[in-house]
Amino acid sequence: MRSENQTIRYRIGVIANTVFSLINFRGPLIKAMSKRGMTVYAFAPDYDERTREAVRALGATPVDYSLARAGMNPFRDFADLLKLARQLRELELDASFSYFIKPVIYGTLAACLAGIPRRVAMIEGVGYVFTEGERFGLRRRVLRTLVVQLYKVALKQTQRVFMLNPDDRKMFVELGMVDPGKVRLLNGIGVDLDQFIVEETSAETVSFILIARLLKEKGVYDYIEAARIVRRQYPRVRFTLLGSVDLNPGSISQEEVRAWVDEELIEWPGHVHDVKPWIAQASVFVLPSYREGLPRSTQEVMAMGKPVITTDVPGCRETVEDGVNGFKVPVRDPAALAEAMLTFIRSPHLVAPMGRASRRKAEQTFDVHKINAEILEAMGI
The missing domain is CATH 3.40.50.2000 (Glycogen Phosphorylase B;)
Structure with a gap:
């Protein structure tokens, strides 16, 4: 060599x-x-x-x-x-x-x-x-x-x-x-571990972020429905959706996303050139995808010390040790996704140690x- x-x-x-x-x-x-x-x-x-x-x-x-x-x-x-x-x-x-x-x-x-x-x-x-x-x-x-x-x-x-x-x-x-x-x-x-560094957020206010191309297969609809479920109990919880509509046949329309924004359900900055500030201000990363290779977005948020909620499907299940650096939920199950979110909201002390576990896994695996x-x-x- x-x-x-x-x-x-x-x-x-x-x-x-x-x-x-x-x-x-x-x-x-x-x-x-x-x-x-x-x-x-x-x-x-x-x-x-x-x-x-x-x-x-x-x-x-x-x-x-x-x-x-x-x-x-x-x-x-x-x-x-x-x-x-x-x-x-x-x-x-x-x-x-x-x-x-x-x-x-x-x-x-x-x-x-x-x-x-x-x-x-x-x-x-x-x-x-x-x-x-x-x-x-x-x-x-x-x-x-x-x-x-x-x-x-x-x-x-x-x-x-x-x-x-x-x-x-x-x-x-x-x-x-x-x-x-x-x-x-x-x-x-x-992921470059020197560029994506740990920035812990306050454990008092738990917020969620999904970063992905806006495709149905990324579980965007499940994220939105889970946000609605959570908001019924905790109306002030912040949900961010980061990404743009796509040419892919599975893309969600811009009109749908704007309707969610008008509903004040999510914040949608669209596509951004630097995701790090957005990751830094979130507590937990969510990716309810139907299947992945091994998502770069998850590697980035883990390097920045964030817990992950994702689906138990190929490419996603490899990123999370359930209960250690986040939670795995069944695919296409907004209720289960919402319950995992509620776990962090009700037990905010879990965010920091699970985030540190994410960083350790990123250092071991994703350099x-x-x-x-x-x-x-x-x-x-």
């Missing part, structure tokens, strides 16, 4: 679906690659001047490419794939690193067409088409079948596939989407520098 400071000659393309994720989720990894002397090209479809400079500050070269982040238009997607393959070929890369569903599928296939010798993918979660909701309609079943076939083709062209929880690995292997020998399980994507070193070692660089 190479030491972290060993300079190497290596050209790699990191292919994302948004520049926000490049900066906020892949930033430390890009820095680690650059520190080793690698030439990093950061591909995203939505650059502006500010984000270009932010990516350059990480040590990478920003590259625009065409990607329809939502929807499945085969003609548009195929045309984009060919354009990306030409871009990759011109750069004469040694490796590609793709994450999120479309970059993994089309980015990997484009890298193969471009003759890039080493192709690596990261599956951060199974996504909308694999998340079981109350209704799993014909459209989603058809889309799921298509995505399974596309994953089979794309992941066959990889040398390494990173995944974040054993349930996702099991699903991908059982559906024949990936060779189990290619999979490397990680403890999440990690981004350790995880990135593991990624680079597994990639053979």
Whole structure:
């Protein structure tokens, strides 16, 4: 294994679906690659001047490419794939690193067409088409079948596939989407423990925050219903919802969210560039998701010493030791979620020790520098 400071000659393309994720989720990894002397090209479809400079500050070269982040238009997607393959070929890369569903599928296939010798993918979660909701309609079943076939083709062209929880690995292997020998399980994507530090709040006034893209599958409706239940007994409890509406088919509408704000049920700042001040002023983090990879939001709040209420589902259950750093509740059960919230309201002395337990677990498990070193070692660089 190479030491972290060993300079190497290596050209790699990191292919994302948004520049926000490049900066906020892949930033430390890009820095680690650059520190080793690698030439990093950061591909995203939505650059502006500010984000270009932010990516350059990480040590990478920003590259625009065409990607329809939502929807499945085969003609548009195929045309984009060919354009990306030409871009990759011109750069004469040694490796590609793709994450999120479309970059993994089309980015990997484009890298193969471009003759890039080493192709690596990261599956951060199974996504909308694999998340079981109350209704799993014909459209989603058809889309799921298509995505399974596309994953089979794309992941066959990889040398390494990173995944974040054993349930996702099991699903991908059982559906024949990936060779189990290619999979490397990680403890999440990690968080910079020097940036996300503990800031304890007053135990006298318990408040709650949910940070997520505003998708039904994130359990937003369950959070809202649980807030209503709690408010009937404790009308002054503060609930914050942090995140923006999305292009995803499972997105909640902006009109719905504004109605909750008008009802004075929640505070909704929308999408913010820095979540740390919002985490700092909350007592407890809530994520009633239906399924996750291993959520970065939970890793961040744990690093900042917050207890967590989450669902007992893949990707969420790994973050909480029940009764130690928070509580696990059944999925799609607002009453159980509300009861867990009420436990903190009635026993505010639980917030601080459970928050300290979260920080300990983050230090043991979610250190981004350790995880990135593991990624680079597994990639053979």
